[in-house]
Amino acid sequence: MVLVHGGEHSADCWDLTVDELRRLEPNLPVLAVDLPGHGATPGDLTSVSIADCVRSAVQQIENAGLREVIVVGHSLAGLTVPGIVAALGRSRVREMILAASCLPVQGEAIVDTLVGPLAWYVRRTVRRKKLPVTTPDLLSTLIFCNGMTREQRRFTLSRIHAEATTLIAEPVDRRDLSDDVPRTWILTLRDHALFRRTQLRSIAALGGVHTLIPVDTCHDLMISEPRLLAEILIERCRLRSRA
Structure with missing residues (x-):
């Protein structure tokens, strides 16, 4: 199980869910990656690209010796996870799971697709060019923690944590993503960062998913509902193991 954090987060956002995964399934290898400029992974947040994030995550997976994986991405990881899946290939990726994510259509950027209060803030931060940004606590509480x-x-x-505006403004290229990898979407129903309709548009931009799992919680479900999320992820693992 490979866990990829979203914007303004790092690997430690998964701590509560990782604890639950280890309680429920002690033999399941779990890797929470730090993308460049976050946590233990060095990187320049004034210039980091989606490709940089993909390369870093793939290298961490290789270093951990994981041969067959389910890749899980939260929020802004919707930019990175398709590239990770494409790089590893169908022979190694059993499933791609996106939770409360935002994906622009092919050739567009995140900044082009957001709506609501987060859209206003993101567009304002992009105008600051390449400076890393951190959402104020009051806004973070509103959009992540309701x-x-x-x-x-x-x-x-x-x-x-601070986040790179370069990622938000970079057009996506998912042409290498195979249709053969099963896709699951965890839809956060009380999400104030990415409303339900925004996530449904992202699913359409991806080309659809095979499984849709609604969860009645806020954006940061790995913190608000760690036990439930762990149970969902373990069930996906068991399903793929049986398959």
């Missing part, structure tokens, strides 16, 4: 407990909100805000 419905969370106080402890969960505190956990989330302690793990907000």
Whole structure:
């Protein structure tokens, strides 16, 4: 199980879910990657590209010795995960899972597709050119944490990191992504960052998914519902193992 974080997050956003995965399925190898400029992975947030993120994640997977994987991406990881899947290939990727993600249509950028309060903030930050940005705590609470407990909100805000505007403004190229890899989408129904209709447009931009799993929670479901998310991911693993 490979977990890829979204924008303004790093691998540690998955900590609660990883704990649940290890409790429920101790023998399942789990790798939460840090993309360039986040956590333990060095990188220049003024110039990082989608290709840089893909190369870094693939190298971490190789270093971990993982041969067959399910790749899970959250939010902005919708830019990176298709490239990771394409690089590893159908022989190694058993399933691609995207949770509360945003994918522009082929050839467009994230900044072209967002709506709502997050869209206003993202477009404002892109005008700052290549400077990394960090969402203020008040806005982070609004778009990431609605419905969370106080402890969960505190956990989330302690793990907000600067993000590269270069990724938000870069057009995507998914021409190498195979249609043979099964695709699952976890749809967050109370998401204030990516509304349901925004996610459905992203699914259409991807070309559809094979499985849609609605979850009644906010954007950062790996923090608000770690047990439920772990159960979903383990079930996907078991399904692919039986297949």
